[in-house]
Amino acid sequence: MTEPKIEEVLEHIWTHEEEFGKRASRDMVSQWIDPQVADAVLQDMLRQKLVHMYNSLIVLTATGRKEAEQVIRRHRLAERLLKDILAVKHDTMDSSACEFEHFLNDEVTTSICTLLGHPVRCPHGKLIPPGECCQRAKKILRPLVLSLLELTPGEEAKVAYITTEHHPRLDRLSSMGLLPGTAIRVHQKQPTLVIQMGETQLALDEDIARDIYVRRSH
Ligand SMILES: [Zn+2]
Ligand SMILES: [Zn+2]
Incomplete structure (x- = not known):
């Protein structure tokens, strides 16, 4: 099975071109993957017409790209x-x-x-x-998923995901029932952001609200 290896080499060729703005060469393949199989993988790629060789340079075909x-x-x-x-x-x-x-x-x-x-x-x-x-x-002009902060009072949405990197904060939010799928409505934005979840009203700090992504209910 050379398939994952082929994907790996394709990835390297593409990244090399992206980074250096020029083609990768044959000898690089043995630096990217196990040199024992490098040649076989390259032969496979030539056979599948993913690349062709120009002297020692590897050129991606349209399919390969x-x-x-x-x-x-x-x-x-x-x-x-x-x-x-x-x-x-x-x-x-x-x-x-x-x-x-x-x-x-x-x-x-x-x-x-x-x-x-x-x-x-x-x-x-x-x-x-x-x-x-x-x-x-x-x-679609209105993005489907947006930060909770971007909603206006009265708007309804469902929590899509929460991007916070702080686990304690995430734990706190989920213990309050704020989980992906939860339906919310913006109650007010001034002086503090308050959202309504079922019977519960919840005040949120701006930096927390920014991490909460919601899907608008149309
Ligand atoms: Zn990355
Ligand atoms: Zn997409």
């Missing part, structure tokens, strides 16, 4: 998911995202992208290649 973009997209979305939703620390995030990306099929990738509100950049600040879902979302 498309596939590489998908791998990058999955990787960077996985990073966002791990960081924003699961609040995983930076060093763990890097290795987990690499493992994770290989398990994401198109459907799951689209769901994650939509859940995260079609993010443009990964936590490292690099661009996430957009998918079809992102193009479609652009046409």
Whole structure:
């Protein structure tokens, strides 16, 4: 099975071009993956017409570029998911995202992208290649998922996710019943933000409210 290796090499080629603005070369492959299999993997990629060689330079074909973009997209979305939703620390995030990306099929990738509100950049600040879902979302003028702070009094929404990195804060919010899926209504914004959840009214600090993402009920 060279498939995960191929994805890894595609990812490296793409990142190399992104970072240095030039093509990767044949000898780099054995630095990226186990040199024992580097040649076999490259041969496989040539056979599958993902790349072709120009002297010792590796050139992505249209198919190869498309596939590489998908791998990058999955990787960077996985990073966002791990960081924003699961609040995983930076060093763990890097290795987990690499493992994770290989398990994401198109459907799951689209769901994650939509859940995260079609993010443009990964936590490292690099661009996430957009998918079809992102193009479609652009046409909708009102974003589906937005920060609780952006709602106006009287507006109703459901909690989509909470991005806070502070676990105690997250625990406190969930113990108050503020969980993904909870329906809320903005009661007032001045002098303090107060939201209504069922029978309960809850005053929230601005910096907490900023971390709470909601989906508007239309
Ligand atoms: Zn990243
Ligand atoms: Zn998207």
